[in-house]
Amino acid sequence: MIRWLCLLAVAATATGSWALDMPGHARLTAERTSDADRYTAPIAPFDGSAIPVQQIDGAVRRQAWELPGPGQSPLRIVAPLRAQFEADGFEIVLDCLSAHCGGFDFRFGTEVLPAPNMFVNLRDFQFLTLRKGNAAAPEAIVTLLVTALADRAYVQIIEARPSGQFDKTTAVGPSQVAAPLNGSAGQELMEKGAIVLDGVEFTTGATSLTNGPFPSLANLAALLKQNTGLRIALVGHTDSVGDLNQNIRISRARAAAVRQRLIDQYGIAPDRIEAEGMGYLAPRASNLTEQGREANRRVEAVVLANDR
Incomplete structure (x- = not known):
């Protein structure tokens, strides 16, 4: 032990x-x-x-x-x-x-x-x-x-x-330390055209974002500000549980919530970000395992254009 x-x-x-x-x-x-x-x-x-x-x-x-x-x-x-x-x-x-x-x-x-x-x-x-x-x-x-x-x-x-505070000296887990998008992850986005926004969390049973903070969104906003001609689409994905139309609706709503956070909190122009949903049509892992289904529930940033 x-x-x-x-x-x-x-x-x-x-x-x-x-x-x-x-x-x-x-x-x-x-x-x-x-x-x-x-x-x-x-x-x-x-x-x-x-x-x-x-x-x-x-x-x-x-x-x-x-x-x-x-x-x-x-x-x-x-x-x-x-x-x-x-x-x-x-x-x-x-x-x-x-x-x-x-x-x-x-x-x-x-x-x-x-x-x-x-x-x-x-x-x-x-x-x-x-x-x-x-x-x-x-x-x-x-x-x-x-x-x-x-x-x-x-x-x-x-x-x-209800009262009191925790010791602040404990280590921060990986989900709270996102790779900067203006570094290797940013290079991946620009070269491969898409990247998963790690650590983004939604209210349980809903499509609204929790309060965060979300380092991956902060880093994506910084990349967009550094590249003023960059336009992206945020694409939501689900696992294969449930009806396709419902999953597309949920995935689109979650992508829209991420888009709104980038607009409201980071001042990104609305016309630079689109929000779409794919439901379970584009898995990145098998839906036959719980681990695969977890991996499939995600939001990705996809490059549309870079009008420099």
């Missing part, structure tokens, strides 16, 4: 932080911390129309871990983590497995960090919500999402605290 210091800041220590033991082969893939945020935590399985939730405003920390190796089980991974939380005074609010959680409807109604830092196998995941303190006004709420693929497992841990 490895000791992860300051993952959570809810134990009764002098610093307000504690250590959570993770499996020794675990690798942190993403971490994002916000001192003023909102988290909507599931507190019951999907009931046929919605997921019952509890909303918490305050400091929120989101992490994803990868556990390499075949033959792993969410139940075996969860057990020691759950025991540590219970020993620290947390109570279990929700503990469900894939189908019992609500399967597809639960997964896509629940916040999940984007690929490639986190993947979810719809047929093999376990979800826990743990709460500390008064149910109506808790000290902290933590959710665990643990899933197993053929050759690896993933653990997502989201913690929300």
Whole structure:
């Protein structure tokens, strides 16, 4: 086991932080911390129309871990983590497995960090919500999402605290450090004509962008400002789940949301950016695996012209 210091800041220590033991082969893939945020935590399985939730405003920390190796089980991974939380005074609010959680409807109604830092196998995941303190006004709420693929497992841990701040010295995960588009990625866009906008996240179950920040959008805006004749199309893509027309509508709406963010936040002229949607018609990976479906849900920037 490895000791992860300051993952959570809810134990009764002098610093307000504690250590959570993770499996020794675990690798942190993403971490994002916000001192003023909102988290909507599931507190019951999907009931046929919605997921019952509890909303918490305050400091929120989101992490994803990868556990390499075949033959792993969410139940075996969860057990020691759950025991540590219970020993620290947390109570279990929700503990469900894939189908019992609500399967597809639960997964896509629940916040999940984007690929490639986190993947979810719809047929093999376990979800826990743990709460500390008064149910109506808790000290902290933590959710665990643990899933197993053929050759690896993933653990997502989201913690929300109504008050207090987190230690700022922890490492930032890959999803928060995008390659500058005015460097090698910018060269790729200009040479190959298209690039995936990594780390772009949408509100769960909707087409609107979350608050960010999104380094890939900031870098794309910088590239557009440096190349005043450059015109692009933003193209949304989905996996193969669901109706084609609906997927085209969703993918186009998400591309439009990215376009609007570039216009509103970065001052890019509207006539330099188009927004289109392809639905599931242009996959970059197999839709037969969860990992492939995650990779297919994306927004790309495509070069249309460079009128220097």
